[in-house]
Structure formats: structure tokens, C-alpha cells
Amino acid sequence: MLARLGVFIFWLIHFLPFRAIVSIGNGLGVLLYPLSAERRRVGMINLRLCFPEMSDIERERLVRAHFKMFCRGLIERSILWWGSAERICSLIRVEGVEHFDAIQGQPSILLTPHFVGMDAGGQWIAQHTDTVCMYANQKNMYLTELLLKKRARFRQQHLYSRQQGLRPILKGMRKGMPFIYPPDQDQGIKDGAFIPFFGVPAATMTSVSRIAQMTGAKVVPSITRVLPGSEGYVLTFYPAWDNFPSGDDIADTRRMNAFIEDRIREMPEQYFWLHKRFKTRPEGEERFY
Template sequence: MSKFFTYLALGLLWLLHWLPLPAFVAIGRGLGWLLFWLAAPRRKVVRINLKLCFPHLSEAERERLAKDHFAMVARSFLERSILWFAPEARIRRLVRFKNQERFDALVGQPVILLAPHFVGLDWGGARIAMSYDCASMYAHQKNPILDKWLLHGRTRFGDQQLLSRQDGVRGIARALKAHRPFYYLPDMDYGPRDSIFVPFFGVQTATISGLPRLATLGRATVLPVVTRALPNGAGYEVEFGEPWTDYPTDDLEADTRRMNAEIERWVLTMPEQYYWVHKRFKTRPPGEPRIY
């Protein structure tokens, strides 16, 4: 994207941030419908993912779910305007915590916040950053202007520490040792390196085994945190799950399998909000054909 179009997009986002949140629901649905028909490669990815994960649904049900998902993805992109430009007080009003006491009980200890890829992920990250100084991973973007603003969005509030994936586990270990909560997003296909194949919705899926490894290295408690878009533009809810007990074990595969099973459980509560546009099953076990 050229500088002109990048700045044009940023200007449009700045204008959009004045809109009330329910307006983003309507605009997102319209834009999502348009993207569903124009973005054929991603539409294909979503359809394949949904067919693999929800074979019990009819084709019409999966198609409706796919369209709802595109609406959520479009809305989440547009709503970054609020996260980047709106006052802190507005974001606080729009996002509420659920079971915050579970997190508060672990503050001052090494803790890994397991944050699956739901479309409200950035809302949860921003709201947590207003109350807690955390660490998280960041992948630099090729577009330097976009990279600058994404960094701005991630570091607007509090004293946040962004770690590069190139730094490996050292930065994470230091953050955990300093008792910074680590906001961790491990549920994407990062290729065969550091991955093992465990089921995700019954499909053998390349899954990085970082969660049990980091929990062992940092002697950290794993606390699931899931951000949910509430109906009709009523805002967002950041829910803290139960802290995991008896984790990690000495069985790396079982520990990684447990992570996927936990994410599955959350996905079933709001399937349209999970990040299905990602090629989650791109890496296949040796000898298996490509899926996409």
C-alpha cells in the first residue's frame, strides 16, 4: 500500500472513531457482506475451516456462519479507530471485565494470559493494558506507517512491553521473572518449527507447544482470557477463566492438547467471532495432502 493510501485509510479511521459503537455493527455487516463476495481466496479458507470444524452443520448453516464471521472481521478492523484515537474513558465504558478477581489474585506472580484469536482480541488487550502493565509479542509490519500505528495502538495505555518473535523465549522469560503478565496468542499456524500435531476440532493441527514450555520455564500460572463482542454493539466483555491447575505436566503433547481443547470450548460459545480467515490447517503431517 502506498503512503498516500495508507494515510488516506488512517484519516478515514480517525473520522470513524467519532461514531457510536452500534454504527460499526451496521457498517461492519455491510462491508463484511461485500468482502465475502470480493475476497474469494479468504472466503474459500473460511468455508474449508468451517466444514472441517463443524461437519455436523448443514451447508446453509455454515454459509450463514461464514457471512457472520466476515461481518465481525470487517467490524473489528474499523473499530480499531476507537482503540487508536478515542479517549481512554470511552474505551473503559465500552469494555467490562468478568471475573477480574481471578486475575487480581495472580498479580505479582508469573502468569500467562492465554488469549485465543477472537476478533475482539485488541479490545481485550487495550482494556487490560489500562489496568495492568503486561508483555506481549509483536510482529513488525512491512508497511512502516502501518507498523507505527499498530505499535501506537498496542502501547497507548500503561507501560507495555512488546517482544519480537525473533527474540525467542529470552524476552518472555525475563518478563515473567519480573512478574509481568504475558498476553499470549499461540493458536495460529506458525509452521512446523516448534509445533506438534494435536487435534483441533478433530483435525490434526500443527500447534506450537510454547504454552507448556513457557509455563515450565517461568513457573507461571496459565489464565485463559477471552474477549467477546456483545450483541447489538453493547460493547465488549473480557472474561477471565479459571486458572489452570496441575499444569504443565511432564507430557508435552497432553499439555498442548489441553490448550486446543480449552480453545475449542470457548469457540463453541461464539463461533462467528473466532478468526476463521486464518489458514489454521495449512501445515500438514508428513504425507498428508494440502487442505487449502
């Protein structure tokens, strides 16, 4: 019942002007910062590991800024879920669209790391091509079904749970649908390895390299930046990576992590620091969280 009430309020928010929605998101971030001790602690640990040169005051300031950005991304999804296609596109400026156009009709991976604006970029992509992607089930089935419905509201989006494995993903890619893939969260090392992330060994999936090898896919990074105030977003498509895959999954994954690190340095407050990125540790190593 509470979930449905929350969704109803969320639906009402999307009728507001974008400037007002931005203000709600920022305000929610300010409110949640002192109330979210555990997530605050996770963010500070991540920043201490990734930016040891920062002072504690600088890290705290960055975590505060991230809470505002994170809540903006959350509240602004009300537009992505119920706003018109025209309204969504009016908020998004696209750079490097020629790199997106160049992969149409062929196997491709749109690499989309966990920045707060990624859902906005995802909805622009969904308006312009059919895609395949994976999802994780929520604890609440109603919310899982709602997320699936809203992420598939444009064209033909094919979403598969992680439990379904890669087979349907590969099938869709071979039909020319891009695979939207966020590869930068800790999912253990069953299908990955410990790869440096800001110099710290991090459990990282090596599947981008392996999928590209299996399908001949081009890898095109896709990063969405939230602009200041009520200016909206910039979705940037980068050139397809040359010499990828190289035949060395570990070297390819190091390259991927290095690319993500460079983008984080450009807008550190917009990366998803509240995730336990370094949860899985090498055997015998002390846990961080």
C-alpha cells in the same frame, strides 16, 4: 500514501457514536463477503474440517456472520487506537476479574485465542497492568509502527518481534508482567507438534506448557466476546489452570486446544476462521488449501 489515507479515514471514524461504528463494521462485512473469494474459501474449508456435521448452507451462513464480526472488530479498533481510556472501558464489561487480580506481580500467561474481540480485551488489560507480548511485522513498516504505538498507548507495554525470541518475554514475566499470548495460529512445527483441533491434526505451538515450566507461570485464559448490536464487549478471565504444566507438553497442548474448542462452540461466528489454521500438514498428507 494509500496506507496513510486509510489511517486518516480510520481516525475520523472514531469520533462517531459507537452505534454508527457498529453499523459501518457490519456494512463493510456484507460488502467484503462477495469480494473476498480466497478468504471465503479458507473459511469454508476450515468449517468443513471443524464442523463436518454442518450443511454447506449452515457453513455459508456462519462465514457470512463471521465477515460481519471480523469487520466490526477491524472498524472498532478506531476507538481502541484513539478513543479515551474512559470510553474504551465504558464499552467493556469484565467477568472473573478476581482471576486477573490474583496473578498480579507474579509470572503469568494470559491465554488470548484469536476471537474478533481480542484487541478490545487487550486494551482493557493494558490499562490495568504492564504486559509483555510478541508481534509479527506487517509488510508496510508504517503500519507496523502504528500498530506498535497504538497497542502500547497505556502504561508500560513491552512488545517484541518474533525474531527477538523468548528471552525478553521471559525476562519481563519474571518481573511480574503477564505475557499476553495468542497460541492458536499455524506457525509450523519447529517449536510445536501436530495436535488435534476439532479432531484434525493442526500445527500447534507447545510453548505455553514450556514457558509455564520455565517460569512457574500461572495460565489464565482471557476471552473477549462481542455483544449484539451496540452493547459492547464482555471480557472474561477464567480461573488459573490447575496442574499445569503437567510435565507432558503434548498433553498440556491438547488441553489448551480443547479449551479453545469449547469457547469456539459458544460463539463460532467470532473465531478467526479466515486464517489457514491447517496449512502445515504431516509429511505425505495432501494440503487443504
